[in-house]
Structure formats: structure tokens, C-alpha cells
Amino acid sequence: MPNLRIPEKSIKEVAKNFYRVILPMPSRLEQVNVIVFAHEDGVTLFDTGFNLKDSFLMLEDSLKAIGRSVCDVDHVFITHYHADHCGMAGRIKEKSGAVIHMSEAGRQILQRIENEELLDDERRRFYLEQGIGEEKVDVMASVIQRFRRAIFPFEVDEYLNCDRKYSIGGTSFEVLPTPGHSRDHVCFFFRKEGILLSGDHVLQAITPNLAPDIFCPGFRSLRSFLDSLSVIREIPIAMILPAHGAPFSNLRDRVDEMIKHHEDRKNRILRSAEKFSRTAFEISVDIFGEDLSDFDLFLALNETYVHLVELVHEGIISKSWNGKWILYNVR
Numbered sequence: 001m002p003n004l005r006i007p008e009k010s011i012k013e014v015a016k017n018f019y020r021v022i023l024p025m026p027s028r029l030e031q032v033n034v035i036v037f038a039h040e041d042g043v044t045l046f047d048t049g050f051n052l053k054d055s056f057l058m059l060e061d062s063l064k065a066i067g068r069s070v071c072d073v074d075h076v077f078i079t080h081y082h083a084d085h086c087g088m089a090g091r092i093k094e095k096s097g098a099v100i101h102m103s104e105a106g107r108q109i110l111q112r113i114e115n116e117e118l119l120d121d122e123r124r125r126f127y128l129e130q131g132i133g134e135e136k137v138d139v140m141a142s143v144i145q146r147f148r149r150a151i152f153p154f155e156v157d158e159y160l161n162c163d164r165k166y167s168i169g170g171t172s173f174e175v176l177p178t179p180g181h182s183r184d185h186v187c188f189f190f191r192k193e194g195i196l197l198s199g200d201h202v203l204q205a206i207t208p209n210l211a212p213d214i215f216c217p218g219f220r221s222l223r224s225f226l227d228s229l230s231v232i233r234e235i236p237i238a239m240i241l242p243a244h245g246a247p248f249s250n251l252r253d254r255v256d257e258m259i260k261h262h263e264d265r266k267n268r269i270l271r272s273a274e275k276f277s278r279t280a281f282e283i284s285v286d287i288f289g290e291d292l293s294d295f296d297l298f299l300a301l302n303e304t305y306v307h308l309v310e311l312v313h314e315g316i317i318s319k320s321w322n323g324k325w326i327l328y329n330v331r
């Protein structure tokens, strides 16, 4: 595990009663935010951070710095099933009895990934067909397993409801479905305050990675992501509190940049596929190179794949099967 860079000041008020707690995580992103809403009756958390010993202590210390404690947490709302977002929910609930809210889709995904063998078999077949070698698939499977084990087991108490208004501490928020980065992703929108808790949907410095959903082959990550971006683009937002990085405010510009980024990437992938009939992995190496960590190689393949899915949908690219791999050809 790499050395974790623990930020010095890990809690900061970013808007009235809203605090950003920065917690460590063992990956390139290094940090994840937990958004704390402190109100008269208790403390509500939006996402929880990765389940590391240090994270839990840091969360406790951070809450103490504002005169609260993990025991005061009344509700935990989760944006999506990734370990850096829901990893500590179970631990927090154990300590405080907090009610955990997550989407039904997120709960279903977690249930499926608990069945490790099924996951590994299906994932293995899927990736081998995309042209990546057996050895790299093994490395990828072990990384995924490590992330999965970093989730403290928990039961969801209430499924998120996108049709209702949630009231806490004298204010209210809505749940906006924003599938893309993951199928279950949601954002939390405090309309009166103009604050969007964007999870991984919109980040300022990086574009969130997109991946196929192995158990839901009909799910088009890129299409869903772009549609979700268009929806939130029109919402009146004063401040975005993302799950990674600092708060920011220029939502429309950022959304437009991200849409343009994917448009450019799709064109690059198309140009690569034009050269000759190739696997998704060959196209991915052509674009992102091969001199990447095993995990980045896998992220690059995912990114390439989700763009190819859209090019196939648009009828620009066709797929063929050579008995071992899926090949992509420009029509």
C-alpha cells in the first residue's frame, strides 16, 4: 500500500453548516471528501470515505474539532457503491446507529459483488474477449478484490427516493439520479442553498472514469453519463462539493469541457479503429500507450470500451468475433 498523504487540516466549513472532511485513500486520487452537514439534531454525512483505520480516526478527530462525534451521526447518504464512498458506512452505523440511505441499484450491485467467484468468472471472460492478456486480468482481479474488501459490510436501511424531498436540520435536499460513472450514481441537491453534492459525477480537475457494468450489459455508461451531465447543467447551482478535490462553482463550463473531452476521445478512438480491425485493448494501447500501471491499463481499456459501445450504437463501427476476441471494424 502506498504512503498515504494525510492532509493537515482535514475539516473545513465550506458553506453554512456544511463541512468538507478530507480523508486518505490508497490510490492515485489520494484523497476523498466526506461532506458533513451539522445541524441541531445531529450530524448527517454524505459519503463516508474508504474503510481504513486512519480514516475512521481522522473522521472522529475532524468531528471533534467542530464539537461533534461519530456517535452523533444520524443519517448517512451514499452517492454510489464504490469503496471510497460507502466503505465506512457500516462502521459508522455500528457506532452511532445511523440510518444508511443508498439507491436500490447500488444495493443490488453490492450484493452481486459480494459473490466473488461469479464476479471473477464473468469479468474474466468479458475482459479476455476484449483482448487483454490473462496475466493482466489476474492483476486487475486482485486490485478489484482489494477494493471490495475495503467495504465494511452494511445493510441499507432505506432506498433513496428521487421523487421525495429529504428534510434535515431546517433545510431540504433532493436526490438526482446521475448514472454514468457507475449505474447507481446519484447527486444530492440543496436547492435553497444552490449546493450540489456531486460525488464523482462532476469533478473539477479530472474526468471520472467510466466502465462497463458487467452484470448489466445494456447499460451504456458513456451515453448515461453525458445525459446526466446535460440534466445537471441546467440546474441553478452556486457551489459544487465534489467527492474528490476542492469545491468549485463554474458548473456549466466544467460540464461543457467534459462533454468536449469525450467527443475528442471518441474521435481519437474512431481514428485508431480505422487503421485495421482491432480489439478494444489494441485500440486502448494505441491511444493511451502500454507504459501504464496494471490498474491504469485496465482503466484505459474501460474508457476505450465505453466509447466503442457508442460508436457501435451510432452504426459507425461494427463488431466481429474471431473465435477468441471481439474485433472492432469501421464500417
Ligand SMILES: [Zn+2]
Residues within 6 Å of the ligand: 080, 082, 181, 200
Ligand atoms: Zn466512484
